[in-house]
Amino acid sequence: MVYLFLADGFEEVEAITPIDYIRRCDIEVCSVGINGKKIKGAHGLTVEADMEIDEFNFDKATDMIILPGGLKGTENLKSNIKVIEAIKKAHVSSSIAAICAAPSILGNLGLLKGRKACCYPGFEKYLEGAKISFEPVVVDNNIITSRGPGTAQQFSFKIIEYLAGQEKSYEISQQVKWVF
Numbered sequence: 494m495v496y497l498f499l500a501d502g503f504e505e506v507e508a509i510t511p512i513d514y515i516r517r518c519d520i521e522v523c524s525v526g527i528n529g530k531k532i533k534g535a536h537g538l539t540v541e542a543d544m545e546i547d548e549f550n551f552d553k554a555t556d557m558i559i560l561p562g563g564l565k566g567t568e569n570l571k572s573n574i575k576v577i578e579a580i581k582k583a584h585v586s587s588s589i590a591a592i593c594a595a596p597s598i599l600g601n602l603g604l605l606k607g608r609k610a611c612c613y614p615g616f617e618k619y620l621e622g623a624k625i626s627f628e629p630v631v632v633d634n635n636i637i638t639s640r641g642p643g644t645a646q647q648f649s650f651k652i653i654e655y656l657a658g659q660e661k662s663y664e665i666s667q668q669v670k671w672v673f
Contacts, residue, residue, distance in 0.1 A: 562593020
């Protein structure tokens with residue numbers, strides 16, 4: 494199971510694109526609302542999460558946790574203790590994907606020390622101990638990071654590649670007419 498955390502102020506394209514593309518692979522994705530079930534994005538789009546954070550149980554089979562960015566959304570994720578606990582558990586026993594400002598959460602927790610990572614331009618100082626990359630998407634062991642809204646599609650394909658293999662990622666790219 495893949496869980497994508499949504500907090501008020503999330504960057505819409507960074508959340509909706511991975512949910513859509515991963516579901517096309519028949520991989521279960523569950524959106525988790527941090528501020529209730531109705532979550533308002535950075536640009537006014539309100540979405541209904543599949544579950545609220547109080548219903549989230551990491552002890553279920555968790556393959557990955559996805560953290561969309563957006564400045565306010567990232568701040569709200571970072572301030573939620575249940576999100577932080579889930580990230581720490583995922584770092585040890587599964588995987589984490591974070592885009593835009595959200596990799597800063599991983600940096601603040603010390604999870605990027607010695608790892609290659611990227612983020613939204615200007616947030617590099619928050620990737621504490623990371624080997625900074627300016628690639629659109631970076632995979633380092635069990636952590637995937639990406640730069641921002643313009644890389645949401647590439648981010649989604651890397652997540653699919655990580656979870657289901659390169660062939661599946663290519664198949665989905667053909668469905669949405671993106672060319673490698």
